[in-house]
Amino acid sequence: MKHLLPIFKREFAAYFATPLAYVFIVIFLFAMGAFTFYVGHFYDNGIADLSVFFAYHPWLYLFLVPAIAMRLWADERRTGTVELLLTLPIPLWATVVGKFLAAWAFTGIALALTFPIWVTVNILGSPDNGVILASYIGSFLVAGSYLAIGACISATTNNQVIAFVVSVIVCFLFTVSGTPIVLEVFRGWAPLPLTDAISSFSFVTHFNAITAGVLDLRDLVFFLSLMALFLAANVVVVDLKKSGG
Amino acid sequence: MIEIEGLTKRFGPVTAVAGLSLKVGKGEVLGFLGPNGAGKSTTMKMITGYLAADEGKVKVCGHDIETDTTAAQAAIGYLPEGAPAYGDMTARHFLGFIAEVRGFKGAGAKARIAAAVEKTELAPVLDQTIETLSKGFKRRVGLAQAILHDPPVLIMDEPTDGLDPNQKHSVRSLIRGMAPQKAIIVSTHLLEEVEAICTRAIIIDRGAIVADGTPAELLARSRYHNAVTLMLPKDDAEKAFGRLKALPGVSGVERVAGADGGVQLTVFPKSGALLIETVSGLATRENWKVKELYAEPGRLDEVFRAITTSDAARAKAARK
Ligand SMILES: Nc1ncnc2c1ncn2[C@@H]1O[C@H](COP(=O)(O)OP(=O)(O)O)[C@@H](O)[C@H]1O
Ligand SMILES: [Mg+2]
Numbered sequence: 001m002k003h004l005l006p007i008f009k010r011e012f013a014a015y016f017a018t019p020l021a022y023v024f025i026v027i028f029l030f031a032m033g034a035f036t037f038y039v040g041h042f043y044d045n046g047i048a049d050l051s052v053f054f055a056y057h058p059w060l061y062l063f064l065v066p067a068i069a070m071r072l073w074a075d076e077r078r079t080g081t082v083e084l085l086l087t088l089p090i091p092l093w094a095t096v097v098g099k100f101l102a103a104w105a106f107t108g109i110a111l112a113l114t115f116p117i118w119v120t121v122n123i124l125g126s127p128d129n130g131v132i133l134a135s136y137i138g139s140f141l142v143a144g145s146y147l148a149i150g151a152c153i154s155a156t157t158n159n160q161v162i163a164f165v166v167s168v169i170v171c172f173l174f175t176v177s178g179t180p181i182v183l184e185v186f187r188g189w190a191p192l193p194l195t196d197a198i199s200s201f202s203f204v205t206h207f208n209a210i211t212a213g214v215l216d217l218r219d220l221v222f223f224l225s226l227m228a229l230f231l232a233a234n235v236v237v238v239d240l241k242k243s244g245g
Numbered sequence: 246m247i248e249i250e251g252l253t254k255r256f257g258p259v260t261a262v263a264g265l266s267l268k269v270g271k272g273e274v275l276g277f278l279g280p281n282g283a284g285k286s287t288t289m290k291m292i293t294g295y296l297a298a299d300e301g302k303v304k305v306c307g308h309d310i311e312t313d314t315t316a317a318q319a320a321i322g323y324l325p326e327g328a329p330a331y332g333d334m335t336a337r338h339f340l341g342f343i344a345e346v347r348g349f350k351g352a353g354a355k356a357r358i359a360a361a362v363e364k365t366e367l368a369p370v371l372d373q374t375i376e377t378l379s380k381g382f383k384r385r386v387g388l389a390q391a392i393l394h395d396p397p398v399l400i401m402d403e404p405t406d407g408l409d410p411n412q413k414h415s416v417r418s419l420i421r422g423m424a425p426q427k428a429i430i431v432s433t434h435l436l437e438e439v440e441a442i443c444t445r446a447i448i449i450d451r452g453a454i455v456a457d458g459t460p461a462e463l464l465a466r467s468r469y470h471n472a473v474t475l476m477l478p479k480d481d482a483e484k485a486f487g488r489l490k491a492l493p494g495v496s497g498v499e500r501v502a503g504a505d506g507g508v509q510l511t512v513f514p515k516s517g518a519l520l521i522e523t524v525s526g527l528a529t530r531e532n533w534k535v536k537e538l539y540a541e542p543g544r545l546d547e548v549f550r551a552i553t554t555s556d557a558a559r560a561k562a563a564r565k
Contacts, residue, residue, distance in 0.1 A: 006345040010331070017333040017374075080329035084390070087293040088346050089319035242297040 003090045007098030008105075015106045024068065028110045031060050036117065049127045053117055054135045054211045058175050058203050061146050066167035068107060069150025070160045072099050073238070077158035086238070096234045100151050100227075107143045111136065131213040138210030141223035142203050146171045148230035155237040178202020246271055246320075246398055246428040247292065252301035254287050254452075261287040263452035264301070269428045271397070274420065276443035276460075277432035280553050284452035285432040286326050289402050292430070293323045305398055319347070322396035324404055328387025332376030336367055336386050339375060340393060347394040361389040364419055381412040388416065392423065399429045405438060417442050436545040439463075450553040464543030473512045473524045476537035482508035485533055492527065494518030507536060 015021040035056040076082035085095060121127045150167040157163050176182050178199045186195045199205050206219040247269040254262040262284040269275050277285050290296040292303050294310045294317065303310040308317035330339055340361065344354040362368055365385040370378055375386055384404065391399060404420070405413040420429065420442050431442065439446045440460050448456040448463070456463060464470055477485055482500070489512050490498050496515045503509040514520050521540045528535050 002348070003346070006342060009345075010334075010342045013338075014331070014333060079332070080325065080327055081331055083290070083295050083325040084323075084329050087295050087318055087321070087323045087325070088343070089315040090346060091315055242295070243299075 003094040004098045004101075007090065007095055008102045011099050011102030012105055015102070021106070024064075025110050025113060028060075028064055029113060031064070032056070032114055033117075035060060050117065050121055050132050050135060051211060053114075054139060054207075057139045058142050058207055061143050062168060062171050062175060065107065065143055065146035066150045066164050066171060068103050069147050069167055070154050070163040072103060072151045073155040073234075074157050074160045074163045078160070086242075092235050092238060093231075096151070096231055096238065100148060100231055100234075103147050103151065104140075104144050107147065108140055111140060111143065128213065131211070134213055134215045135211040137215065138207050138219070141210075141220070142207050145174070145203060145223050145226050145230075148227040148234070149174070152230045152234040152237060155234050155241070174201065175203050178205035178208075246306050247430065248302075248304040249288075249292065250302045252288065252291055252303065253299050254284075254291060254296065255299055261452055262291070262298075265449070265452065265454060266301075267447065267454065267457070269430060271428055272425050273445055274424045274429045274431065274443045276439040276446040277430055277449065278434065278436070278439060278446055278549065279432075279449040281434065283449045283553070285449060286402050287452075288449075289323075289325075289400050289430070289432060293321055293400055294318055295325075319394075320396055320398050322391035322394065322399045324387045324391040324401040326402040326406075328384045330375045330383065330386050330390065333374060335372050335374050336378070336382075336389075337371045339386065340389055343390045343393055349394070357393050357395075361393045364392065364422075365389040366415065381408050384408060384412075384416070388419070397427055399423065399427050401429070401431045403432055403434075405433070405435065413438075436549060439545065448549065448552060455552045456548070460545070461542075463548055464545060467541075467543030467545070467548045468513065469511070469541040469547060470543035471514050471519060472541045473514075473520045474509060474537070474539055474541055475512075475524065475528065475535055476503055476507050476509050478534050478536075479506055479508055481533040482510060485510060485528075485531070488527060488531070489524065492520070492523055494520060494523065511541070 032053070036053045073082070076085060086092075118132060121132075122129070146167075149170055150163070153167045153170065154160075154163040157166075179202070183195055183199055186198060200222075203223075206222050209216060209219050247267075249268070250266045252262055252265040253260070265284075265288060267275075277288070279285050287296065291298045291301075292305065292310065294314050297311070303317075305317040306320040308320065310317045331342075334342070337358075340358045341354065344357050347357075349357050362371065365388050367382065367385055367389055370382050375383060378386065384407070388401075388404065391401065401420075405416050408416065417438065420431065423429070424442075424444070431438070433439065443460055446456075446458065446460055446463055447454055456466070475485075486498055486500060489495060489510065492512075494515050495512055495518075497513045499511045499513070501509045501511070512520055512524055525538055528538065
C-alpha cells in the first residue's frame with residue numbers, strides 16, 4: 001500500500017498537468033449529452049428515468065476509455081521513463097495497480113460530472129434513485145473493465161495509436177458478444193451452453209442486468225474478476241518485456 | 246558491493262553482453278568504457294533490474310536483483326541513459342515523488358530533496374516543468390533523483406553526455422565528492438572522463454571485458470607510454486630526426502607537421518627505456534630551438550582504439 005499511493009498520486013496529478021484531461025472531460029460530457037438527447041431522444045420518452053442515458057455508456061466507453069488507457073504504459077516506453085519507473089524499489093503489482101486506479105479515478109470524475117442530468121430528471125419527475133445509483137456503479141465498473149484491458153494492451157507496445165486501436169477491438173468483442181445480432185449467429189448452430197457462455201462474457205449483458213436495478217453479486221464479481229485478470233496479465237506483460245527487451 | 250557473474254544478454258541474433266563478470270567495492274569509481282553498442286547500457290539495465298539477464302547473476306549489497314529485486318533497487322541510485330524524467334512535472338514535484346517512493350516523508354523528505362538540490366545546483370529551476378529545462382538542468386534533475394536517498398551504489402549511464410565543459414566539470418566534481426562512501430559505476434565514451442574521476446576503468450567490447458585496470462595501468466599499455474614528444478622548427482627537425490633515431494633505447498621516431506611551420510617528433514622507447522633525459526640532453530647539446538618537450542604518459546584513445554573494434558566489424562561479428 002505504501003508503494004501504491006505515490007504511484008497513484010503521481011499518475012492522477014499527471015492527468016491535470018496538461019489541458020488534455022479537460023479536453024477529454026469536455027468531449028466525454030458532450031458525447032454523453034449528444035447520445036442521450038439526440039440519438040436517444042431523452043425528452044421524447046416522457047418518462048423520468050436515465051435508462052436511455054446509461055444504455056449508451058458501454059458504446060461511448062468503447063472509444064473514450066482506450067483513449068485514456070493507451071498512454072498508461074506506451075507513453076512511458078516512448079519517453080524512456082519506464083526505465084526509471086521499473087528501477088525504483090516498487091513491487092511491479094503496485095505500479096500496475098496504482099496506474100490503473102489513477103486512470104479509473106479519473107474516469108470516475110468524468111462520470112460524476114454527468115450529475116446535472118440526474119438533477120434534471122429529479123426536477124422533471126420522481127425517478128427511482130436506487131436504480132440510478134446502481135446504474136452509475138455499473139457504468140463505473142464497465143469503464144474499469146475497459147481500462148484494465150486497455151492498460152494491459154498499452155503495456156505491450158510503445159505506440160499509443162496501436163494500443164488504442166487494439167484496445168478498441170478487444171473491448172468491442174467483449175461488448176458485442178452479448179448483443180442479439182451476435183447471439184443469433186451462434187444460436188443457429190451452437191449448443192445452448194456455448195451461446196450462454198458467450199453472452200455471459202459480454203459487458204452489455206452484465207451492465208443491463210445492473211441498470212435494470214438489481215445490483216447482483218454475480219455481475220459485480222464478473223467485472224471485478226475481469227479487472228483482476230487483466231491487471232494480472234498486465235503484470236505478466238511488463239515482466240515478459242524485461243526479458244524480451 | 247556490486248557483484249556480477251557471467252552476465253549475458255542476447256537480443257535476437259545480437260549478443261549485447263557476453264558473460265561479463267566483475268566486482269565493485271566501496272570507494273571505487275569504475276569507469277565503464279567502450280564504443281557505442283559495446284553493451285554498457287545493457288549491462289547497467291541488468292544491474293538495476295530493468296532488463297532480465299539471459300544468464301548470470303547480479304548482487305547489489307548482497308541482494309540478488311532477480312529474486313530480491315526491490316531490496317536491491319532500494320540500494321541503487323540509477324541515472325538511465327538520457328536522464329528520462331516526467332516532462333510535465335516540475336523538478337520539485339518530480340523529486341517529491343521520488344522521495345515518497347523511496348520511503349521518505351514530511352521533514353525527512355524535504356531535507357533529502359534540499360540536499361540533492363544543493364549538490365546538483367538545481368535551485369533556480371525547481372519550479373519549472375522538466376520538459377522546459379535545458380539539457381544540462383535536465384541531466385542534473387536525473388542526478389538529483391539518483392542521489393536523493395544517498396544510495397550505497399550509484400549507477401550512471403553517460404552522466405556528462407551532451408553537457409558543456411562547465412557542466413561536465415561540476416558533475417565530475419560531484420561524483421568525485423561522493424566517491425569515498427559509495428560503489429560507483431559510470432559509463433562513458435569520453436576518455437578524459439576516466440582520467441578525471443575513475444579509480445578503475447574497464448573497457449568492454451562486444452559485451453566482454455577487454456581491459457581492466459587503473460587509468461594509469463591502461464595508459465601504460467599505450468605505445469605512447471614514456472615516449473618523448475618534442476616540437477622543433479622545420480630545419481632543426483630534419484637534422485634531429487636522424488640523430489634521435491640513432492639514440493640507444495629508441496625504437497622509432499614519428500614525424501607530424503605541427504602548427505606554425507613546426508614539426509612534432511615523437512620518440513618511442515624500446516621496452517622499459519626512459520628517454521626524456523637523453524633526448525633533452527641531446528637537444529641542449531645540439532642547440533635545437535625546442536618549443537616543447539615532454540614525456541607522454543600514454544594516450545588512452547590509442548589504447549582504446551587498439552583493443553576495441555570498429556562499429557562495422559562489431560556489427561558483423563555480433564551477427565555470427
Ligand atoms: N532493446 C534492444 N533490442 C535489440 N537490440 C538491442 C536493444 N538494446 C540494445 N541492443 C543492442 O545491444 C547492443 C549493445 O547496446 P548498448 O548496451 O546500448 O550499448 P552501449 O550502451 O555500450 O552503447 C547494441 O548492438 C544494440 O544495438
Ligand atoms: Mg549506452
